[in-house]
Amino acid sequence: MLVAGAGIGGMQAALDLAGSGFMVHLLNDEPSIGGTMSRLDKTFPTGDCAMCMISPRMVESSRHPNVRMHTLARAVKVTGQEGDFTVTVAEKARYVDADRCTGCGACEAECPARVANVFNQGLDKRKAIYALFPQAVPNTRAIDAEHCLFLTRGVCRKCEKVCDANAVNFEDTDKEYELQVGSIILTPGLKTYDPAIRQELGYGRLKNVVTSLQFERLLSASGPFGGVVTRPSDGGHPKRLAWVQCVGSRNAHNANPWCSSVCCMYAAKQSIIAREHDPEVEATVFYMELRAFGKDFDKYIDKAKFGSGVKYRRAMISEIIEDPVTKNLRIHSVDEEGRLVNEEFDMVILSIGFEPRPDAAEFAKIFGIETDQYGFARTSKLAPVATSRPGIYVAGTYQGPKDIPETVIQGSGSAAQAMALLGESRGSEIEEVVLPEERDITGEEPRVGVIVCHCGVNIAGTVDVQKVAEAASHQPGVTHAETIIYACAPDGQQKIRDLIKEKGLNRVVVASCTPRTHAPLFQDTIREVGLNRFLFELADIREQCSWCHMNDKEKATAKAIEIVNMNVAKTRLLDPVTSNSVGVTHAALVVGGGIAGMTASLSLAGQGYGVHLVERDTVLGGLLNKVRRNLEGDDVQAYLDDVRNKIEQEARITVHLGATVAATEGFVGNFKTSLTDGTAIEHGAVLLTSGGAEYVPTEYGYGTSPNVMTQRELESWLAAGDPKASDRFVMIQCVGSREEPANYCSRICCQDALKNSIAIKERQPRARVVVLYRDLRAYGLKEDYYRKARDLGVLFFLYVPERKPEIIADGSGFKVRVDGKVLGGEMEIDADYLILSTGLRPREDAQQLSQTYKVTRNGDGYFMEAHVKLRPVDFPSEGLFLAGLAHAPKNLEETISQSLAAAGRAGTLLSRDNLTVSGIIAKHNRDICMSCLACFRACPFGSPFIDADGRVSHNEVKCTGCGICAGICPAKAFQVNCFRDDQILAMIDSVTGND
């Protein structure tokens, strides 16, 4: 498998594939993986820290035994076909040996060449030898050959001299090599629009005009100003901030015609966060339309408006003018009352959109795939992750503008497609490592070895490492303590292995860098000589000591001693941990036979697993049975028939019609479910694709006249005959949506209105179509259809929820009264047909399903995923997945992507023969448990359960080791391996123990 691009979508695809037993080559042309998401400060609509989310993914990608990372690398030639591709990879010289580099950064301090820091969007400078960002993976510097003084002019080599690890290698050369892969996933990501093209906005000319991505870096704690929003012209703290939306988007002139899908939301996020940084900030957003179409997005806009006082002004900005003295910026706009407003701001942020990368055309040529007229990879709306070339799939913004969860969904979805293609070769390239038997240390006194790492001068330059080792050697239970120049280097690890054998050590403490990245390495090292992996602690005296306290060597040494000693105190009490494993039933239960359930079932069957598809109705197809075409014109009914036929012919799928889930028990890999028709099913995974419901309107006289129709009814009406030239249609958007009791956007209704109004106008150009809307949410490439509708003469008028359209019956027709601000006063529109754009609601039985499977729903009644950004198709409980309208309103294309993703995630689980329980889990002592149920209520993963004796037992397979149960248990019947109470208390006692 080859994944070209290691942003969040590429990493998701790679980890899914690797997790199910495929060898994955992960290509990235930057020196670190991470992509666009690593440049973000926070994410909407939860305000989570982007780096905190993506960093564990990056570490996992770099450490997964089935992932080979190729950084500074890109594909230059692809030959062969589906199942058997040969990819030629060109890898640029890094000039730093990744095996030797410790990531200390001493070279960077010495490097005299200063270069604009592209990662920070040019807001500061970096050196010619650099890490892309502080959390870069691999954590290795690279030399920028274009700017290195030695490589350009033959002088300097300062980095080489200062590197104690001898990692700098100027002999390094560019390489070219071939990879044999069966399938390819393209995730090259995006470029942002260059706003300098629109000179009237002043970017590049006016200092205090910045892009939204620059503003992300200004907000970021690891950005150029440490998270203090700083005005470029004078370093001051800007109070009056303005965002200008749609810069480079929705404009075919010198910009891109599409909507970039994310800018409305990130502007809301940035304005909220800017206020959190500085409560005196006054934020104003100039926008054309608020496209908050995703799950819980409208609520986030409300938070910006009403919680953070962000002013939203619907106005297009024609220019930004700088005050030559203060460098403040003036914006003239016309408000909704038609008055000219003139405002001054300290800083203006341009909400720039996405476009395909500049090398997208060449990229498509190399991989031999077709693109659309804009340069995005061409896919069908009915097969959204398949490119034009069999065996090559696409995910993320290269397929069209989208945000993080949709990118992750397509990452998992394309992995599912590749898994189905190559199911038979699963596990063929994976090498198994043979380890010696574990030494039994039962009954042995603790014999702790302490290895204190110099890390060159990184630790030893600040901390007196000899003193630390000396202090450790006097701690009880310590058999041996010494220092080592680089503990993580191959010779350092050999030294650790030798010491364990020579000194008969049965526990090891390494005092060096952070356990987050390096503990697994040392755990492997001690395991190789027969010590249990969990007889190890890593004392962090670099990131959390020497690097922070360089100015006070004495205190830094004292702190390092304390850190090491408290880890020694804990290590004395460590016990070996054995991991149990349980088998996996290689079959899935899919609840709901709409297009989501059917798509997921076919994908799972294609991957080689048995599927039980349960549908409450007597036919498959769900809501899609009522849809004839999508916005793009595909014949949905033909597609649905085709899918139904495939389901019928697929031997691995058993369909249970007219049945629902009666009862379920079990856990990940081992569920038992009985259906209402009496069938009992054993399965390893559950997919909830139970769908949504159409809203039946009560508004605008629906039901009183056949001429008041929903969009769905209009579609059928249009299928029965052509409209007349004299027909007058008025469509009303957001009927029953975006207001209580369903205060969210249903996402599909704007697309429905565009679809039907285009159909009317194409067939009868003289018919009149008026669309009354609040915000026309034609996001992404759907903007093309909004433009097409306008070009065809469809009239769009705004209304506000405070003044909804009024309907007056007028013979067989209607008069629609609307407050037409644009035309300056109330309008009355004659209509023969009134079309209501009604939205989606959760199904009534969702409540019952949520109880059966113990999954939660959001305030609107839709199922809640494990994480809104990075785990969009997983439930928090392992083995449960979701897709389709049960998750949130979405269109057909998005439902198909999400269903493939859920099938991919489930397939990753079902591919295993055994699930090994993680070592760090809570252990339950049934003897002292009082079954008070505190744990039962507190556990987010449903691990504690009531057993056959009516007492609490603990399912270790579901446990993630968070320890909430241990914290809450009054009897202390729960203890987490390696974080037991006695171990933590020993640390506290050690650090408070000088008395």
Place this chain on the structure above:
Amino acid sequence: MTADGEKIEERRSPEKPCEIPAGWKANIIAFACHYCAFAAADLAGVMRLSYSPNSKVIRLPCTGKLDHIYVLRAFERGIDGVFVAG
């Protein structure tokens, strides 16, 4: 611990803050979630941000693992402050 910390002998009134001797620095234990706050402490190092060395981090798998016993034990043994971050 610290000798300094322990020297404050007079009975403290919860309403009236006692006088802080010159040169005294609070001795602090931080309980940090492995996934976020512990990572943040690492990041402070990577960015070479400086803070008082009188604080030590104890890593937990999640701040949900925090037990009131830990906090009480730390105060009982003379710690000046407990910082829970996650």
